[in-house]
Amino acid sequence: MGSDRFRCVFWLSLVTGYCCSVFASAGNRIPKGVSVADGGGTIVSAGERFELGFFSPNGSRFRYVGIWPYGISVQTVVWVANRDKPLSGNDGVLFMGDDGNLQIRQAGDGEIVWSSNVTASSPNSTAVLLDTGNLAIFPNANSKRMLWQSFNNPTDTYLPDMEVHMDAAGRELKIFTSWKTAIDPSPGNYSLGLDPRGSPQIVIWEGLNRRWRSGHWNGISFIGVTDVRTIYLSGFRLTNQGNGKLFFTYTPSDSSFVKFQIDWAGVERQETWSNGQWRIVQAHPVDECDRYNRCGPFGVCDRTDGMRCLCVEGFAVDDGEQWCRRRSRLECGMDGIGNDGFGEVEGVKLPDFVDYVGLESAKECQRRCLHNCSCTAYAFVSGINCMIWTSDLVDIERFVEGGNTLFVRLAASELGETKRAYRAVIITAAVVGTFLLFISGWLFMQRRRKRGVVAVTNEVPKVGPSRECSIDYSGPSDLGVEGQQGNGSELALYSFNSLVAATDNFSDDNKLGQGGFGHVYKGILPDGQEIAVKRLSRKSGQGLQEFKNEVMLIAKLQHRNLVRLLGCCIQGEENILLYEYMPNKSLDSYLFDPDKKPQLDWSKRFSIITGIARGLLYLHRDSRLRIIHRDLKVSNILLDEEMNPKISDFGMARIFGGNQNEANTNIVVGTYGYMAPEYAMEGLFSLKSDVYSFGVLLLEIITGQRNASFRSTDFSNMVAFAWDLWDKGRAIELLDPSIRESSLQEQVLRCIHVGMLCVQDVAANRPNMPAVLLMLESENMALPSPRQPTFTSMRYNLDEDMWNVNQDAVSSNNVTITAILGR
Incomplete structure (x- = not known):
């Protein structure tokens, strides 16, 4: 009789839980007395950004409770509750227990397989799924104080608005852990987190060993991630709370879904949902040079030379040895200086394990290193200032573009060779540069003679680029690089007649504005593209050199907050620039x-x-x-x-x-x-x-x-x-x-x-x-x-x-x- 009563109560509670789960699916919260049963519905955040419920990874027979973006065709789980204790059937229930904890129960045997383990719980606790993807427990429905949150108990994914806290002088923090396999959410062998020492940097570990690192944070970006140089401008922020407490947050520039994940293969990926698929913004590590310390102490993995391992200046690999060794002994004397100096290693990811970070200027940083016989290298980085290393230089990578300059301490004998080699490079470059400038100037003059002056006719010309526009410097320019001459840049060259047609003969109806150097007109190309045409006034103060300067500069600049140059026209006395058209004109x-x-x-x-x-x-x-x-x-x-x-x-x-x-x-x-x-x-x-x-x-x-x-x-x-x-x-x-x-x-x-x-x-x-x-x-x-x-x-x-x-x-x-x- 007792057993029948128990079965009756159990099934009644299960049915009640199912009914309550249907109710929960209509809202974004799980208060006491409400549960979510497997197959009985999900809960969705108030703004319909995220969804919580039971799921099975593709190809898996096990059931888990997780969170994923709502309304995305490809289910992408960003958090898992019972990752190391899966359910074997479809009879699981997620509910708010009497002790104020969220719990997952296997209905078949009543076993609790997961709990939020809130210590300071409340009898009226309520769990809410927020639009940030954070599952939070509050003391009651009206409170804003969180007793527990999934953001403080992440799995493998970092989401926008998640705060990652650290101590400035603290130890490494392994915060995110990969899935074991693509269909097994249990903790895998890879971790993602932060090393706050010196200046914070992102690190991936394989077990106990480092697999990849981002380089240090300079207030704008992580200096070892050149493919996302302005990552801070896309939303990363480091906040100083005082007393050595720091935390990172990330806020996307728009409302699209963005996530950072350490996948089961040990690759950190930043992805955004775009046009029905996840688009990879950046991923690391992706090749041999990305792998941590591939070339050993004092070695450089050189991307500019087929990812070969090279030694930094003053170091070489001896016969029978695997790693780089110093060729000449340092001469650090009793006064702490001797005749030692520094060799420059440009365009690199700076070494790991910086021993000192301070506010010194570049000169003071060099002096501090020189007076310390243990100092092996220093660097001066925007946003970080003085960085000094006193141990082996590890995990150096030379980039194709970007990076910083490392000043490696060398013996006087090494400096002599370095300076002679440097002078040889300078002399060679000067000779070659002079020859190229002579040839380019001669070719430019030949083209000018052949082109001549094209008169304006009444015929309708063909509108479009006629050739490449080469803006060459044949002499020094007050508006160019001081004391230097450049080869210029290549742009589409438009004939003057084509721009006459595009602007209706530069009619006043198409005038967008005017400045000290001339007028700007709206134009339309035959393909319908709208353009802005800046026509330099012959009476303006802007001469040919200023015009060349503007062409050279804008042609080489690529940024969303700089106007884009489409082409130019140099014909007789006409100097004209073509820009992308800005429909809202000027500020x-x-x-x-x-x-x-x-x-x-x-x-x-x-x-x-x-x-x-x-x-x-x-x-x-x-x-x-x-x-x-x-x-x-x-x-x-x-x-x-x-x-x-x-x-x-x-x-x-x-x-x-x-x-x-x-x-x-x-x-x-x-x-x-x-x-x-x-x-x-x-x-x-x-x-x-x-x-x-x-x-x-x-x-x-x-x-x-x-x-x-x-x-x-x-x-x-x-x-x-x-x-x-x-x-x-x-x-x-x-x-x-x-x-x-x-x-x-x-x-x-x-x-x-x-x-x-x-x-x-x-x-x-x-x-x-x-x-x-x-x-x-x-x-x-x-x-x-x-x-x-x-x-x-x-x-x-x-x-x-x-x-x-x-x-x-x-x-x-x-x-x-x-x-x-x-x-």
Whole structure:
């Protein structure tokens, strides 16, 4: 009789659980008394982003509880509850137990196979599946305090908004563990996590051994991942909570599904769901050079030479040995220096296990290494600053493009050979370069003689590129690389007649605008493509050299926040550029129009601000060339159909060499109101000149007013007015009244703060663009106080640079997170 009663109660509870599971499938939560039975439904997050329920991997007979993106045709499980205790039948139940824990029970024998194991549980606990994919337990239905969450108990997948916490001086963290096989979610042999020492880096382990690492975090990206150089700009952030506590988060730029996973074969993949399939953004390791320390201590896996193993300078493989050994003994003397020096290893992933990270400049970093007989190498990296190694140099990889420079300590005898070899390379390059320049100049003149001047006729010409446009430098250019000559770049060349047809003979109806160098017209090619045609005025101040400069620069630049050059026309006295057409024209057409400016709500303006910052960061640091724009202003910011900003007009831009940090000019070009004091007064410009212009532009975007036309009885310009409100604690009053209701006050104030840092008189006090972008997008970062602008010119090298920028290093204008947080 007792056994019959037990069976009756059991089946009643099972039926009740099934009914409740149907109820749960209509919502996103599992409160006490509600369960999800296998085959009885699932729960879906409120925004229908993620789904939780029972599943079987393809080809498996076992059942698991997991979470996967909702509405995606390919079921992709991102979290598994009972990964090491699968159910053998379809009678499992997920429910909220009396003790406030989520539990999975095998209905057949009543065994609990998994529990959330909340210690501080509540009798009214409720589990909720959030739109982030996080399954969280709250004390009650109205509480926001989490007692437990799946994000703190991950399996093999990292999702956006998941916080990965670490101690700055802590140990390695193995956070994610791969599946055992493609159909077995039980813990596999590979782990993914972080090594926070020095500066955080992502690491993959195979068992106890390292399999791959990302290189250190520089505040913008992981420096050993060159195929995703701007990964931070796509959403990664490192937040400093103080007391040595840090955490990483990732926020995607759009609403698409993004995930990072360590798969069962030990490969970390970043994937995004696009056009009905998962698209791989990046994956590691993928080849021999990606494999950790493939070439051993002091070895380099060289991608530029067929992934061969080579030794760094001063090292070689002796007969019968496997790894690289130092050829000459170091001469570190009693004073800690001797005659030792450093050899450069360029374009590499820096070695693992850095022993010291500090705020020293590049010169001080070199001196610190030289005075330490144990130091084997040093590097100076933007966003990290001084890095020193005192042990073997392991896991070095030379990239085809990108990477950093490692300075390896060498004996004096090795330095002699290095210098002779270097001089030989320079001499050879100079001879070959001179010969090539002579040939290219001769060919250019031959083409010019044959081409002649083409007159405008009444016939309808064929519109389209007629040949390649070669912009060659036949002599020194004040707007090119100082003291250098380049071969130029290849672009599609359009005939003048074809552009006459495309623009309806440059009619006023097609005019988009005009500047100091000429007019810009809208044109339409025969295939329907819309273009913007910039026709240089013969009376303008922009000559052939400036025109060549703009062509050369834009042709080599590729970034979503820079305007794209499609072609050019050099015919007689006509110098014309063809750009991608921007349907929303320039930013000033919206920002300063009383009727249009409300369309730029705060979210759009903040997106424009960060987009401009990304474009400028690319020019200053991430492009193959190192470029100062020199004419950054609101009218040179174009807007595409989605209101994304694109920096344009590079006629006044200047290319800097690797070690060049400032220059003087006798002719000051640009727009007053945007010019840095040292440039307007002394003709001295640097990367920090662009930062000043960006600060003015940022304030204009916030206020919706032109700096040049700003009028006040008490202040001469907007910068002075902004400082006055900032100093009085009333900075929010700068915000354009037309968008106050749509604004986020904290974000606005942070932008104003950054703007005030950018427009400081002394260039050394201004942040560089990596720091600017970091400050704009890091909500919890403490910012330094700006100094009051006095609107006088001062040479920036007379003042100590509070941003720890080393102006002599190859990677100049750098900032460390520590320096920002500590001030």
